[in-house]
Amino acid sequence: MSSRLSIATRGSALALWQANHVRDRLIAAAPGLEVELVIIKTKGDKILDVPLARVGGKGLFVKEIEEALVDGRADLAVHSMKDVPAELTEGLIMAAVSEREDPRDALCTTDGTRLEGLAPGARVGTSSPRRSCQIMAARPDLETAPLRGNVPTRLQKLDDGKYDAIVLAAAGLVRLGRADRISQHFEPTECLPAVGQGALGLETRAADDATIDLVRRAIHHDRDATRVAAERAFLSRMGGGCETPVAAFATYDGDELVLDAMVGRLDGTEILRAHRRGDPGDASEIGELAADDVLSRGAGAIIEELIEAARSAD
Numbered sequence: 001m002s003s004r005l006s007i008a009t010r011g012s013a014l015a016l017w018q019a020n021h022v023r024d025r026l027i028a029a030a031p032g033l034e035v036e037l038v039i040i041k042t043k044g045d046k047i048l049d050v051p052l053a054r055v056g057g058k059g060l061f062v063k064e065i066e067e068a069l070v071d072g073r074a075d076l077a078v079h080s081m082k083d084v085p086a087e088l089t090e091g092l093i094m095a096a097v098s099e100r101e102d103p104r105d106a107l108c109t110t111d112g113t114r115l116e117g118l119a120p121g122a123r124v125g126t127s128s129p130r131r132s133c134q135i136m137a138a139r140p141d142l143e144t145a146p147l148r149g150n151v152p153t154r155l156q157k158l159d160d161g162k163y164d165a166i167v168l169a170a171a172g173l174v175r176l177g178r179a180d181r182i183s184q185h186f187e188p189t190e191c192l193p194a195v196g197q198g199a200l201g202l203e204t205r206a207a208d209d210a211t212i213d214l215v216r217r218a219i220h221h222d223r224d225a226t227r228v229a230a231e232r233a234f235l236s237r238m239g240g241g242c243e244t245p246v247a248a249f250a251t252y253d254g255d256e257l258v259l260d261a262m263v264g265r266l267d268g269t270e271i272l273r274a275h276r277r278g279d280p281g282d283a284s285e286i287g288e289l290a291a292d293d294v295l296s297r298g299a300g301a302i303i304e305e306l307i308e309a310a311r312s313a314d
Helices: 013-029 063-070 129-138 151-159 170-175 209-219 222-238 280-295 299-313
Strands: 004-009 034-039 076-080 092-097 105-108 123-125 143-145 165-169 184-186 200-205 246-253 256-264 271-278
Touching (some): 004 063, 013 076, 013 151, 063 200, 105 170, 129 246, 129 271, 200 209, 222 256
Parallel strands (some): 004 034, 123 165
16 A cells, blocks of 8 residues: 555535544554544535435445546545445445444533423524434424535534524544533434444455555444444335435444334424344344335335435425
């Protein structure tokens, strides 16, 4: 491998934290390696006044970065795994998955109020149909409203009084040193996390054996990668997009891998859940069987209705 390596990353504070974290791990694993960051402004970063589902989904944060790998402008990309679509661009591979940071969702308010303490009609900001679905299921008397922008921008919108509360990934707040803004952690039993939430994914060209070997030595975490594999298998089989409230979260119970998953309606009036467990070596099969469980109970019709509604909104 060359003594130089370039990492493609978005330019937000969180993305840069993640890229620099990976950079430090790579240099520790290969002393003398020079690592350059290549900042890519994605379509998802440019369009901030429209919900993600209306402009193509969370893959908008990944597509341009993958193009930089394909055309050779970068050797490696660092992603939040929750932002990575089920299918990667041809010729690329997710070479490593990091140890997981706190995977939970977090409620932020200006005065420490928890979800149960919000007044009826309170406005809760979130960019995620998955979060909206589960919040509305727990508190149908609240209003959820679209929230876009990077983490500091979202917190500022809360402080400016545009929302009574907002929901963010705890991992991003922790990584940016803003865990003090968390009023409440949602346990997975309360709000099932996004697929891969809290984990970083390192993507590179499938033929770049040297880079694959380095990133696996530097940062790959087998147990958490197995958890994410089960979750992503569920996502892939479901075939839903960013407009669909889909979630999956895998844990370990002794030597067994346990997966909880769900799909629901945006307003939280219907949520279909699946629970599967088995050998970690069968992670993908566990995810696929969980998807089959909810699909057999009508999840496909829910997804089709949501996709059609998103199209109609355009």
